[in-house]
Amino acid sequence: MAGIFQQPAFLRLFLSNLVSQVGNKVHRIALLALVNEMYGLVWTGVVISAQLFSRVILGPLLGPLVDRNDRRLIMLYSDLVCVGLVALIPLLGIRSLGALIALTVLVAATDALRYPALNSAVADLVPESSLDQANSLLLLTNRVAEIGFVALAGLLVAGVGFAPAFYLDAFSYLISALYLLRLPALKPKPSPRRRYLTALLEGFGPLWHNRTLRYSVLSITIAALFGSAEAVLGYVLAVKVLKIGVQGFGVMEALTAAGALLGFLWVPHITRRIARERLFLLALMAFGFIYASMGAFPYPIWVGVASFLFGVANAGFIVPMRSILQIAAPPDQRGRILGTFISLTDAAQIGGATLGATLAAMLGITEAMVFCGLAVTAVAIAVTLLGGIPEASAAPTTAKT
Known part of the structure; x- marks a missing residue:
């Protein structure tokens, strides 16, 4: 399976995803800590539900953007936008519940763009015979991040508070974006445009x-x-x-x-x-x-x-x-x-x-x-x-x- 890492483009995509997944685990623990500490258990459920339902609703709605644009740029811009959004959470989220929910929904919107672009990019970067290896390794990063970093994220939040954890997550998006910068362009084949709803x-x-x-x-x-x-x-x-x-x-x-x-x-x-x-x-x-x-x-x-x-x-x-x-x-x-x-x-x-x-x-x-x-x-x-x-x-x- 390690042979697939000899393909530089996939290796960069893999490393980008690994860093992003680690940041996501830290983000999850920090978000739970912030909402529970500042607004209570009931609002914790509301914020998490808003995040989940945003992904469910926006996934299909944003799909045409992934098919119309360079998938590398979709992932890159999603990461760069998240750098700013996540960094704002400890600054604005502690002052306003509405701002916290809005930022959480916007981060979920970038996820709804990034993940279809990521999974589409895999098929663009590796041959069909290597798809199972590529998908296994990308799914493996999620499990490795979950096993290795959820507990560490809890220790980080308990030791220094949720704000540094959010800044660490923002930094992880920046590192992920740097890996994506070196990917080749993943532009769709030119085709006449249709109205967004039709597409x-x-x-x-x-x-x-x-x-x-x-x-x-x-x-x-x-x-x-x-x-x-x-x-x-x-x-x-x-x-x-x-x-x-x-x-x-x-x-x-x-x-x-x-x-x-x-x-x-x-x-x-x-x-x-x-x-x-x-x-x-x-x-x-x-x-x-x-x-x-x-x-x-x-x-x-x-x-x-x-x-x-x-x-x-x-x-x-x-x-x-x-x-x-x-x-x-x-x-x-x-x-x-x-x-x-x-x-x-x-x-x-x-x-x-x-x-x-x-x-x-x-x-x-x-x-x-x-x-x-x-x-x-x-x-x-x-x-x-x-x-x-x-x-x-x-x-x-x-x-x-």
Whole structure:
């Protein structure tokens, strides 16, 4: 896998993303600390919700900008804008709740531009045969940042306060931008311009008419809805059923993260032997069964093993999913399709937390986990019985933006 770093452009994109992800983890802890300290717990939930819903809403709306402009510049300008926005949070956010919410929403808007541009750029920078390696490494940066820097961010905020943490995050955006400066131009092919609304609506067409995209996005969205319920159910399972407390839940999360790290390293080797589309469905089935098994066999040792396998299976379908979308999406619509995909999965994750709490109240904790896990598996089986996901092939440029 290290061979892909011999491609200088991808190496710069990888380093930019790594620095940005580290800054994001620091930002998350600092934002929670600031809002909770200055405005209280209720407003903490409001600010975080505003951030999440902004990404969900703006992802599809900003997609045409990604497809119409140089993707390198989209990422670069997003980072540079964030340098200023994040630096203003400790200056204005402590004085005005409205200013804090506005700055948070604006940062989320830059994310809604940056992430589709980033994922579109991967397909522009590396050959199709290397997409799984590239996507694995980019996803790996998120996990590494989460494991290695969330705790350090907490120590930083506790030791010196939230303001220096925000300035560190702003500096991380600046470093990320410096790496992006050395990327080649990633301009779209020239095409006649259409009205923005027309271009926006065109981006939804392939998600319905292209069977590969339709089945892939539908499967992953439903899986995200039921799978995200684990964030609530897993915690309650650890505390109330297994009686291992918050520390035990932390161990479960660490095992899941370790499994995901292994999975991200393992998947590129597997896709050399198994088609991406087949691996996606097999891993999704396994993910659901493992998820259900935690509720069916609620014993600490098994739940620990299952948590690790849960992470492996999660990586097993996320990596090929990214590659499938990048290949199957028409190049001139890739930003819109990936922006919509990210928004759908974010929305499903928000709904999953509510779903988990609702099902736990209705069915019981373990029963809810079994139900959610089997629902994920059922989706993968249903798609398989319908003929599976057609092999992704490079889509021609079809739309005018």
